[in-house]
Amino acid sequence: MTITWEQILAFLCEDQSMAITSLLFLAFFAAVALINYALPRVLRPYFLLIASYGFFCYDPVNRPLVWVIAAATVVTWLCGLIIGKVKNKAVRVLALLVSVGFGIGILIYYKYWNLLADSLGGSFLSHRENLLAPLGLSYFTFAAMSYTIDVFKRRCRVETNPLHYALFVSFFPTLINGPIERYPQMRPQIQKSRRFSYGRCAGGAFRMLWGYTKKMVIADNLSQYVSLVYGDVSGISGPNLVAATVLFAVQLYMDFSGCCDIALGAARILGYDLIENFQSPFEARTFNDFWRRWHISMTSWFRDYVYFSLGGSRCAPWRHYLNIVIVFVCSGLWHGADWRYLAWGLFTGILAAFGVMTAKLRRRINRWNPLYRMGWFKALWQTIVTDGLFCLTLVFFASAIYNADPFAVYGSLLQGWDGLSGSWAQVSNLIYSSGIDGRLPVVLLFGCFVVFAAEHGGRSVAKWIRQQVWPLRWTLYYGAAAAILFFAAFGQSAFIYQQY
Amino acid sequence: MPKSPTPIPAPPVKIQRGAPSRAPAKKRRRKKKRNPFLWFLQGLVRRIYFGLKTGFKFLLLVPVLVFMVAFSYNVDRSGLFQGALAPRRIVDLMLQGYDVTNFEQMDERQVVQLYAQDVPETPEAIGIGSSRVLQFNRENTGVESFFNMGVTGADVRDNMTSYYKMVTYGKAPKVLLWSLDPWVFYGSEAAFDARADADLYNEFLTKVLNVPTDYEEPNQVELWKALADPAYFQGNVDYYFKNRGQATVTDDEGNTIEFNPVEGDPYNQPTTIKRSDGSVLYDVAFRSQTEDQIRTLAAEACMSFNSVHMEGFDEMSQTQIQAFDSFIKYAQSQGTTVILVLSPWHPYLYGYLLTEPEMHKGFFQVENWLRQYCADNNIPLYGSYDPACIEGLQETDFFDGLHCGGTGIARFFPGIPQALADLQNGTLANPLDVHPRTSLEDPNAQPAEGETPDGETPTQEG
Numbered sequence: 001m002t003i004t005w006e007q008i009l010a011f012l013c014e015d016q017s018m019a020i021t022s023l024l025f026l027a028f029f030a031a032v033a034l035i036n037y038a039l040p041r042v043l044r045p046y047f048l049l050i051a052s053y054g055f056f057c058y059d060p061v062n063r064p065l066v067w068v069i070a071a072a073t074v075v076t077w078l079c080g081l082i083i084g085k086v087k088n089k090a091v092r093v094l095a096l097l098v099s100v101g102f103g104i105g106i107l108i109y110y111k112y113w114n115l116l117a118d119s120l121g122g123s124f125l126s127h128r129e130n131l132l133a134p135l136g137l138s139y140f141t142f143a144a145m146s147y148t149i150d151v152f153k154r155r156c157r158v159e160t161n162p163l164h165y166a167l168f169v170s171f172f173p174t175l176i177n178g179p180i181e182r183y184p185q186m187r188p189q190i191q192k193s194r195r196f197s198y199g200r201c202a203g204g205a206f207r208m209l210w211g212y213t214k215k216m217v218i219a220d221n222l223s224q225y226v227s228l229v230y231g232d233v234s235g236i237s238g239p240n241l242v243a244a245t246v247l248f249a250v251q252l253y254m255d256f257s258g259c260c261d262i263a264l265g266a267a268r269i270l271g272y273d274l275i276e277n278f279q280s281p282f283e284a285r286t287f288n289d290f291w292r293r294w295h296i297s298m299t300s301w302f303r304d305y306v307y308f309s310l311g312g313s314r315c316a317p318w319r320h321y322l323n324i325v326i327v328f329v330c331s332g333l334w335h336g337a338d339w340r341y342l343a344w345g346l347f348t349g350i351l352a353a354f355g356v357m358t359a360k361l362r363r364r365i366n367r368w369n370p371l372y373r374m375g376w377f378k379a380l381w382q383t384i385v386t387d388g389l390f391c392l393t394l395v396f397f398a399s400a401i402y403n404a405d406p407f408a409v410y411g412s413l414l415q416g417w418d419g420l421s422g423s424w425a426q427v428s429n430l431i432y433s434s435g436i437d438g439r440l441p442v443v444l445l446f447g448c449f450v451v452f453a454a455e456h457g458g459r460s461v462a463k464w465i466r467q468q469v470w471p472l473r474w475t476l477y478y479g480a481a482a483a484i485l486f487f488a489a490f491g492q493s494a495f496i497y498q499q500y
Numbered sequence: 501m502p503k504s505p506t507p508i509p510a511p512p513v514k515i516q517r518g519a520p521s522r523a524p525a526k527k528r529r530r531k532k533k534r535n536p537f538l539w540f541l542q543g544l545v546r547r548i549y550f551g552l553k554t555g556f557k558f559l560l561l562v563p564v565l566v567f568m569v570a571f572s573y574n575v576d577r578s579g580l581f582q583g584a585l586a587p588r589r590i591v592d593l594m595l596q597g598y599d600v601t602n603f604e605q606m607d608e609r610q611v612v613q614l615y616a617q618d619v620p621e622t623p624e625a626i627g628i629g630s631s632r633v634l635q636f637n638r639e640n641t642g643v644e645s646f647f648n649m650g651v652t653g654a655d656v657r658d659n660m661t662s663y664y665k666m667v668t669y670g671k672a673p674k675v676l677l678w679s680l681d682p683w684v685f686y687g688s689e690a691a692f693d694a695r696a697d698a699d700l701y702n703e704f705l706t707k708v709l710n711v712p713t714d715y716e717e718p719n720q721v722e723l724w725k726a727l728a729d730p731a732y733f734q735g736n737v738d739y740y741f742k743n744r745g746q747a748t749v750t751d752d753e754g755n756t757i758e759f760n761p762v763e764g765d766p767y768n769q770p771t772t773i774k775r776s777d778g779s780v781l782y783d784v785a786f787r788s789q790t791e792d793q794i795r796t797l798a799a800e801a802c803m804s805f806n807s808v809h810m811e812g813f814d815e816m817s818q819t820q821i822q823a824f825d826s827f828i829k830y831a832q833s834q835g836t837t838v839i840l841v842l843s844p845w846h847p848y849l850y851g852y853l854l855t856e857p858e859m860h861k862g863f864f865q866v867e868n869w870l871r872q873y874c875a876d877n878n879i880p881l882y883g884s885y886d887p888a889c890i891e892g893l894q895e896t897d898f899f900d901g902l903h904c905g906g907t908g909i910a911r912f913f914p915g916i917p918q919a920l921a922d923l924q925n926g927t928l929a930n931p932l933d934v935h936p937r938t939s940l941e942d943p944n945a946q947p948a949e950g951e952t953p954d955g956e957t958p959t960q961e962g
Contacts, residue, residue, distance in 0.1 A: 023728070038547060196550050202557065474560070481564045490731040 017059040020176055020262055021216060028055065033201075033269050041193040045167050048270065055172040056135055065134035068106055073169045075102045076144040077162050080151045084158025092152060099148035103141040110137055115337035136175035138334060142301055144169050147183045149305055156184045164190045173266040177259040179275045179297035186272070194271035203462035204268030206477065210454075210461050211261025213480045216488035218447045219255035222247050224489065225434040230402035233409050237416030239423035240430050241409055248398045249391045250448060253281065256295070261461070268462060275300075279458035285382035287355040287389050291348075293458070298334065302327045321357060325349035335397075340406055344396035351389055443487050568733045572726065575736035580726050583614040585751045590759045591615050594776045598761035603772040603780060605758065608651040609658065609695055615647065615778070616665035622673060623647040625916050627778070628662045629679030630654040632843040635906050636677060637779035642915030643675070648778030655693040655809060656684045656820065657701035660827050663836075664704045672834040675916055679841045682866040682885070683809035684824060687817025691809045709826045782899060791895050798846035801901030805853065806860070808902070813862030816869060828879070839919050840874060842867060842883040844908065849901040850887055850937075857939035864938035871931040880919045880928055883912040886936035 018025050032051045036044050057063045079099035083092045108116065110133040117125035147165070150156035159165045168186045194200070229236050229244035236244075260277040267274045275297045284290035291299050310323040325346065332345020372378040399406035417423050431441065454461055465473055576582040583591075587610035593600050595618060600606075624645045627636045633650035649662040659678065666672055683691040692698075702715035726732045743749050749757045762773050772782050781787075789797075806813065831838050844850070853860050867885050874881040887893050890912045897908030913919075922928045 034551075037550075040543075196546070198550060198553060201554060477561065478564065481561060485564065485568055485730055485733060486737060487734075488730065490729075490734075 017061070018055060020259065021212065029266055029269075036270055037196045041195070044193040044271070045164055045190050048172075049163055049167040049170065052167065052170040052172040052175070056170060056175060059135065061132055062135050065110075065132070068110070068134045068137070069140055069170055072103065072106060072141055072144050073166045074162070075099060076148050076169070077159065077165045080148045080158055080165075081160070083148060083151045096148055096152045100145050103145040107137065107141055110134065112333075112337045136178075139174060139178045139180055140169050142180045142298075142334075143174075143182070146180070146301060146305065150183060156182075156187075159183065159187065171267070171272070173263040173270070173272075174274065177256065177263060179260060179263070179277045180301050181275060181297070185275065189272045196271075199466050200271070201269045203466045204265040206465045206473075206480075207265030207268060207460075207462035208262050209265075209477065209480045209484075211258040211263075211265060212488075213447070213483050214254040214258030214261065214451055216258075216490070217483050218444055218451070219251045219258060220489035221436055221440060221444055221487070222251040222254070225431050225436055226251055226398070227402060228430065228434040230398050230404045230409075233404045233412065236412065237423075237426050238413050239417060239426050241413050243427045243431075245391050245395055245398065245409075245413075249387070249394055252394070252397075253278070254448075254451070265462060276458070276460070278455075280452075280455055281390075282387055282452065283383060283456070284386050285379060286359075287386055288352055290386050290390055291352060298331065302331055302334075306330055317357075321353035324353040324356060328352060336400065338400045340396045340400035343406065344393055344400070347396060348393045351393065440487060443483070447483065568730065569727050571740075572729075572733045572736050575740045577736050577739040578726070578732070580723055583610055583617070585749070586757045586759060587611045587614050589749055589757050590774065591618050593759070593761055594774070594778070595619065597776050599766050599776055599781070600774045601760050601762055601769075601771065602758050603774045606774060609697060611774075612649045612651055612662050612778075613665055613697075615649070616662070616669055616671065619647070619671065621645070622666075622671040624673060625675035625677055626663070626666065626673045627677040627679065628654070628659045629841075629843075630658075630681050631780070632681060632903055633677075633679035633841070634778075634780040635904065635909055636679070636841075636913075637775060637906070638777045640906055640909050640913065640915065641677065642917050646677075646777055646916070648775075648780075650679065650778070651695075653693045653695065653809075654681070655691055655696050656823070657692065657696040657698060659684065660823075661697055661700045661704055663827075663831060664700070664708065667834055672831075672836055674836065675920070676831050676836045676838045677841060677916065678838060679843050680866075680870065681809070682863045683813065685816040685820045685866055685869075686810060686813045686862055687820050688812060690811040691813070693809070705823070708830055709823065711823070711826075786899060787905070789899070794846070794895055794898050794900060795848050798848040798895075798898070798901035799852075801846070801849055802852040805849065805901075810860070810863060813860070815862050816865050821869075825873075828877070837920065837923065839880045839882070839916065840870070841913060842870070842881070842885050843904050844883060844887040844890055844893060844912075845885055846898045846901040847887045847893075847895060850885070854937055854940050867936045868938070871934065874931040878923075878928070880923055881931045882914075882919070884934055884936050889934050889936055 018028060032048070036047060036051075039047055053066065056069060057066055076099045079095040079102075082095040083099075086092055086095070110131070113125065114127055114131055117127045147156065147159075147168070151158050159168075164187075165183075167190055168181065168183055171181070171186075174181055226244050226248045229240050230248070233241065257278045264274050264276070277296050279293040279296065281290050281293040284293050307323055307327045310326060311319060312323060313320045315323070326349070328349030329342065329345040332341045332343070332348070335341040335344075366372050366378075371381070395409045396406045398404070399409060416426070418426065436444065454464070465476065468476075573581050577585065579585055579588070582588055584607070587607055590600050590606060590611050591614040594611075594615065625641060625643045625647075627633050627641070627646065627648040627650055629650045631650065631652040631654075634648060634652075636646075636648055636650075638644060638646045649666075651658050651662075663672075663676060699715070699718070702713040705711040705713050706715040751757055762769060766773060766775070766781055768784060769781070770783055770785075772780060772786070775781055828838055845853075853863070857864055863885075871881065873879070884890055890908075892911050893908055897911065898904055914922075919928075
């Protein structure tokens with residue numbers, strides 16, 4: 001059996017899109033990393049820019065939309081240049097408005113057009129069929145807008161090298177799922193590329209492997225059950241809806257943080273440190289703390305550019321609460337042009353505002369709670385309540401993804417309960433029939449335990465693994481690889497946050 | 501909140517626009533001038549060192565991939581590399597020395613292909629041909645490591661590719677026993693069996709005999725893809741654990757594979773079985789028919805004689821003759837001694853054919869041409885299509901009109917060791933000494949035994 005290079009290439013390029021879980025992406029990334037380090041350091045950002053545009057343009061759907069990312073880069077860079085160099089305030093404000101307006105404009109044109117058209121009843125805007133958005137639209141527009149706002153607010157020096165800035169906007173590991181980068185964080189790394197460090201690369205590679213394990217072994221397998229329940233919620237009993245909602249929270253975390261691990265690991269190998277997007281969110285003890293640990297790059301973006309602009313907490317209490325709600329509504333809208341995301345944002349915002357509103361009162365009451373004298377119980381209870389509230393809001397989110405009626409779900413949550421054993425039987429039967437059978441449930445449970453334990457306290461697995469003795473390190477390498485090989489659900493490569 | 505290990509966007513820091521206070525001027529150190537060649541060399545060495553180190557560490561993960569590929573290749577639930585599961589089970593059993601039940605349901609061609617692939621040691625002799633060769637076995641050939649690669653309804657493509665497969669796996673046997681059927685020399689589509697592997701035959705013609713065909717090198721990417729596909733690996737893991745240590749084996753879809761080792765006396769089985777040497781042992785009832793019953797079957801075969809790959813066979817095909825000659829030379833070039841065998845037809849059937857020679861012109865040409873060919877090329881030839889040419893052949897030596905049993909074979913075939921000895925000593929019988937009847941008008945033509953008047957005809961002894 002002879003296999004030619006052409007056949008290997010044909011095999012790798014069989015799919016038209018470069019999914020991050022595909023062999024093609026791994027081959028592409030390995031080639032990019034190899035060439036990157038073979039080049040002199042001064043040339044590396046330019047090569048990575050070419051690679052990023054290559055990655056963007058690989059998918060034929062994205063190719064005609066490459067002008068969007070290029071235009072967003074050019075417009076925001078020029079606006080940043082004007083804002084940074086011109087002293088006339090009116091011109092600076094105008095440039096800022098152009099930059100932000102352009103960013104929001106392309107978001108509306110490619111993402112919210114149909115929502116607006118439908119909301120306006122079609123009289124003003126007409127509904128567009130096959131509305132296609134370029135890859136990473138919400139991520140690169142937010143990153144680009146943050147640059148001009150930072151330059152305007154004098155939080156960031158103006159970038160005179162357009163190619164360095166272009167790499168910041170289009171850096172390929174962040175194009176699929178973020179994180180939403182900030183230029184002050186990226187700038188020194190782009191301007192002076194790091195020398196090769198074996199430790200960094202090994203840590204990055206493990207972080208990628210860790211991310212693949214979370215995504216392909218845990219998230220993709222859990223999605224079988226969640227999609228079965230949320231795919232058709234009619235006739236699904238309360239215990240199954242509760243279980244699916246809780247498992248959806250785990251799935252969402254494993255999926256999204258897994259992809260972030262891949263992105264951060266890949267960037268780390270290439271010599272860049274990106275923003276950590278998660279800090280053990282399920283260990284949070286208050287709802288607001290949860291949101292400081294979940295999707296940090298997005299929440300911090302809204303905090304810095306929306307919440308603070310609205311006055312933050314330095315205003316009247318009612319205005320403070322309103323600011324919180326507005327930020328979460330914006331966050332809901334960021335996720336997609338669907339009323340269920342909006343409702344999710346509103347619900348989350350109200351809960352967060354309520355949390356702030358009652359914080360003092362709860363602290364006072366807690367002093368009189370005898371059970372809270374046991375520290376472990378207090379921590380456990382608060383964590384359970386926080387995670388429970390998060391799961392409760394996620395019904396809207398899951399309904400938007402699986403196109404279900406969230407109110408039907410909420411309405412059925414308490415129905416069909418049949419004692420502990422009866423309810424458990426209902427859940428376990430459906431879990432088995434969804435394809436999670438044999439050894440898989442044990443593997444998923446154990447996998448979740450390992451992930452949560454390894455990431456306890458916001459620990460970075462990339463650094464942590466390098467501190468371990470080699471037998472443990474290599475056991476984990478092989479263990480993760482074997483877990484993917486034996487238990488990963490292949491053929492479900494799309495990430496949930498890829499669509500945003 | 502725990503301390504972040506990697507930077508989280510810091511709260512906005514305002515940059516003061518006023519002129520920064522000037523720090524006391526430090527004397528800048530002068531940078532040492534670097535030798536550009538040394539600088540380049542340093543960079544190169546650094547890159548090579550770290551490249552090798554990283555490459556080596558990644559190589560340590562290769563065993564995981566090797567395990568995946570090896571496991572998928574060996575379990576191969578879809579039969580992409582090892583052949584379909586059922587034939588694989590049959591071959592496994594045969595290689596373990598078992599006779600296998602349920603012959604009628606076997607895909608004999610796949611069994612033969614898999615046998616060629618899996619047999620650990622090259623058999624000394626193999627037999628090829630149609631079902632008419634399937635009665636040759638270890639006993640009547642006299643070779644312990646004989647394997648019968650004949651398949652029911654075999655055409656020329658089956659014959660040649662069976663041997664070709666053995667050669668491609670580096671297992672060319674010392675002796676090739678070919679029971680030649682007349683349709684081997686018929687060039688029409690009618691001579692071909694739909695079950696034969698046409699692609700493999702085209703490959704053989706193109707690659708070995710240099711005969712141009714529409715053969716194209718198969719695209720191996722699909723196969724390669726399955727080996728590199730973790731989903732296929734997972735399917736194989738499931739299949740392996742499901743069937744490990746089970747008495748009954750299931751196929752890819754969970755259906756039971758009904759091929760099992762023969763239990764009890766193989767000669768006393770109610771169904772036809774495949775022996776471990778590839779030969780076929782018919783069921784007791786078929787083997788114990790009376791002379792009349794056999795003749796009835798032979799009479800039934802008269803009307804359908806041509807339909808067995810010989811419809812419109814009026815003339816031997818030059819192309820097929822050429823292919824036959826090339827194949828013999830190819831086998832000889834592989835160090836294989838070819839022994840040809842002509843398995844007789846039932847006397848009643850042959851007698852019937854003589855009554856309508858115009859209908860079987862091609863058929864009657866074959867044997868005489870073949871005798872001449874063997875005489876010219878010193879190739880051992882045993883048997884005859886004409887039963888009258890075989891001394892002592894009885895009607896009860898047949899199972900039906902087409903198939904001669906072991907007792908019949910023993911009357912004309914002395915066994916492979918004897919044939920080889922004769923060939924080596926130059927004591928082979930002259931093939932031209934035997935004159936098969938080709939028509940009733942033929943001076944040599946004799947009516948079939950029991951139906952037409954007796955007469956003398958040159959015969960062949962085993």
